[in-house]
């Protein structure tokens with residue numbers, strides 16, 4: 001079997017890259033008046049204008065050849081068919097089943113999972129309705145006004161991102177907070193101004209073993225948040241979301257108050273499973289179902305659209321183009337929306353935990369680059385901070401720019417100004433400004449003010465940021481990640497790289513807590529740091 005870089009499609013792309021790598025977007029646009037229309041695709045309610053990328057029609061054809069050669073469509077179909085494509089964990093990858101409509105059949109190991117998904121959704125909806133209506137009360141009879149999701153990674157980033165993105169749809173009389181960090185300050189800040197009698201904790205953890213989440217106050221453990229009240233206080237103030245029933249019981253939460261999901265849902269692909277319970281309580285079951293419908297629309301688009309019209313495939317292939325041929329190390333995600341401010345952080349886990357891999361599916365070390373570094377902030381904040389480097393720095397940083405045509409709450413001219421900035425940035429990044437172009441400047445300053453342009457962008461536009469659109473957008477990136485991983489022939493669904501740090505931390509914890517000086521057998525740096533900490537702690 002030839003490795004990826006020996007395949008004909010890859011080699012064709014390499015030769016093609018050598019030919020067009022210096023072509024400027026100014027020339028490419030000047031040569032073809034139809035360029036924008038040619039490189040715009042629409043699907044599942046989203047528009048992707050990818051014309052401001054450093055590509056030609058030939059590039060696109062070569063990238064699509066690559067997709068065919070890497071059998072992306074077949075791999076995608078295997079995922080939808082419940083095959084165990086997460087090879088290192090021998091698991092199916094079925095987040096698409098989480099948003100399959102009732103009645104659809106998706107099987108793994110001969111078992112249709114869709115009825116299970118809807119049974120949990122129905123339980124979540126009944127519970128969310130009770131909390132929202134005030135029927136579900138705290139143990140002293142007070143209405144629940146605060147919901148605190150305790151979880152980390154995939155059990156945190158999705159819920160927090162979705163809550164902030166969909167704030168206009170959420171119950172404004174309730175407070176939602178998210179505790180992730182094992183730093184006690186996180187719990188303290190989230191709870192200090194809340195009344196325990198009005199607070200519901202959603203303990204979210206796929207495994208129910210994660211140190212951070214398991215360290216938060218246990219039901220009935222001593223402490224102001226859990227100590228008081230009769231025995232049924234726990235049942236009224238703690239619910240769990242997990243795949244680990246035994247772990248939930250051991251933790252002290254009645255499994256009657258547990259919402260399940262399954263090992264075929266990766267943590268970073270779980271915001272639309274029971275992990276979305278806090279989201280559902282915030283926005284209500286109907287809006288949550290709209291969110292799922294948006295995910296499903298994009299799933300269907302990804303499953304059925306031909307590659308040249310398939311938004312996630314195009315975005316995935318473009319990421320490969322810059323990552324592997326232009327040597328771009330990073331990808332910036334820049335949503336022009338205050339509500340989307342945690343979207344880049346959400347995508348960091350989705351993309352970097354999925355595609356930050358060094359061996360291929362056959363466990364051989366790869367000899368090509370895999371997943372890019374993902375980063376970003378909302379526009380226009382980024383413009384006044386790091387855009388300088390994107391415009392004039394020496395590194396190539398492809399950018400995804402995301403905008404919404406209609407504001408949910410119009411406020412004077414604000415939306416026009418926001419969108420003008422979005423379009424202006426894409427224009428400036430692509431075309432730049434030569435020395436001869438206005439505005440003119442004192443000659444001595446001119447070289448500093450030249451902006452080369454030729455910085456590639458994707459423009460993603462949606463009608464408005466509603467639950468359906470959010471679902472579409474998340475699924476767009478999920479499937480773009482899938483496409484990249486399929487090209488690189490890696491397991492996008494495991495995360496072994498995070499394990500070593502956990503093991504070492506568990507070894508160091510007793511060393512920090514031991515009364516007598518422990519025998520330290522680390523390297524000299526780690527030994528000295530532990531000793532410094534112990535000395536400080538004991539002084």
Ligand SMILES: O=P(O)(O)OC[C@H]1O[C@H](O)[C@H](O)[C@@H](O)[C@@H]1O
Pocket residue numbers: 151152153154155204205206207208209210213267268353495498
């Ligand atoms: O949901 P949990 O089992 O608590 O896991 C929370 C997170 O921690 C792990 O270390 C993984 O890297 C993440 O993929 C996961 O989302």
